[in-house]
Amino acid sequence: MHSGPVYAIADVHGCDEELRALLQQLPLHRDALVVFLGDYIDRGPNSKGVVDTVLEVMDYCQVVCLLGNHELMLREFLDGSDARRVARFIYNGGGATLASYSNEDGHFTIPPEHLEFYQKLAYYHVEGDYCFVHAGIPVDVSKIDLALHGEDMVWMRRRAGMQEPNFDKIVVHGHTPVPEVEIRPRRINLDTSCVYGHRLTAMEVRTQQMWHVDRRAAPTPLYLRDSRESRREAFRFTGRVPVVVQHEGRVYRFATINYSEIGMLIKPVDNLPSGSLRAGAHVTGLIGTDAESTPFRGVVLRVDEQARHALKIIPEPQKQSTP
Known part of the structure; x- marks a missing residue:
């Protein structure tokens, strides 16, 4: 086990101001070790700033950075080979991350050191009696x-x-x-919903001493803006992604022509009876x-x-229970 204190921080989600305060x-x-449990990015106001802050912390203490599902989705988005996974990133708050890397014309550039950061994130980390991971482990550490x-x-x-886990390590x-x-x-959950308006938490795992910072500003949706010359409010991505639409008890199958966080242009996959879906529905x-x-x-x-x-x-209201 690491000889110094071991702190864990989860799910910063772009809340850089709160992370710095924490x-x-x-x-x-x-001799201190900080373990970040993933989900540095998406939804919050400054994903780029969060990664900058994490990289700065490495200059004055030991740091372990783990992979979250949102960094995995970013990897899939940057790969770009699966249109469905590109869309999954965008519709799970990814536009806020791209916006933090973008200029006024809507072009985003991720610095090489950030790309390296995202690619090197580990799935889990073991320290003594503890297993640090983003979401959980389905089997004992020895069987992963x-x-x-x-x-x-x-x-x-x-x-x-x-049912609560009963693994060899405390998760x-x-x-x-x-x-x-x-x-x-046998389990500690540290995601205290900062991006949804609650607080960001750090814990020293052996003593279970905790520190908190409340969310500084109300949650607001962010997305990648289109260029200044465009009339569109948000940048639109192209690609064929399946869409199921439900209206008045009926189900219709579509595919996207293009889409953004705030809208989409879709075309029916099957023959659609005239008037099935009208403007205003x-x-x-x-x-x-x-x-x-x-x-x-x-x-x-x-x-x-x-x-x-x-x-x-129509944006869903931000809730603490949102994944």
Whole structure:
């Protein structure tokens, strides 16, 4: 086990101001270890700033940086080979990250040192009696196979009533937002919902001493803006992504022509009876497929003669229970 204090911080989600204030509270020194549990980016106002801050911390103490599901989605977005996963990143707050790296013309550039940071993030870290991970572990540490369990370790969700783990190590994780730190005999959840308006938490795991910083500003949706010459408010991505639309008890299958966080242009996959969806219709649906889908609410803005439907997405209110 590390000889100095071991601090853990989860799910910063772009809240750089709060992270800096929290780090200033901690008695950090060369022998201290800070373990970041992933989800540095997305949704919050300054994802780029968070990574800058984490890199700065490495200059005056020891740091371990773990992978979260949002960094995994960013990797998939940058790879760009799967349109569905590109869309999954955008519809899970990724536009806020791109905006933090963008200029006034809507062009984003991620510095090489940040790209290296995202690529080197580890799935988990063991220190003595503790296993640090973003979301959880499905098996004992000795049985982890990243090819089999990697996705679960960044995506698995704690639900009310779930049986508590009884692994050899105490699991220290984030990912599942809670209003207060959860301390169980074999599990500690440190995601105290900062980006949803609550607070950011650090814990020294052996003493369980905690430090908190409340969210400084009300949550507001951010996304990658289009160029100054465009009339569009948000940058639109192109690609064919499955979309399921539900309206008045009926289900319709579409695919995107282009999309942004605030709207999409879609075309029916099947023959759509004339007048099935008219301008002004309020709809719900799913973007993507199966486990990679993202729910949405929206309103049909217009339908053209080629059956292309323009939808405006209605933002969901920010809630602490949102993943």
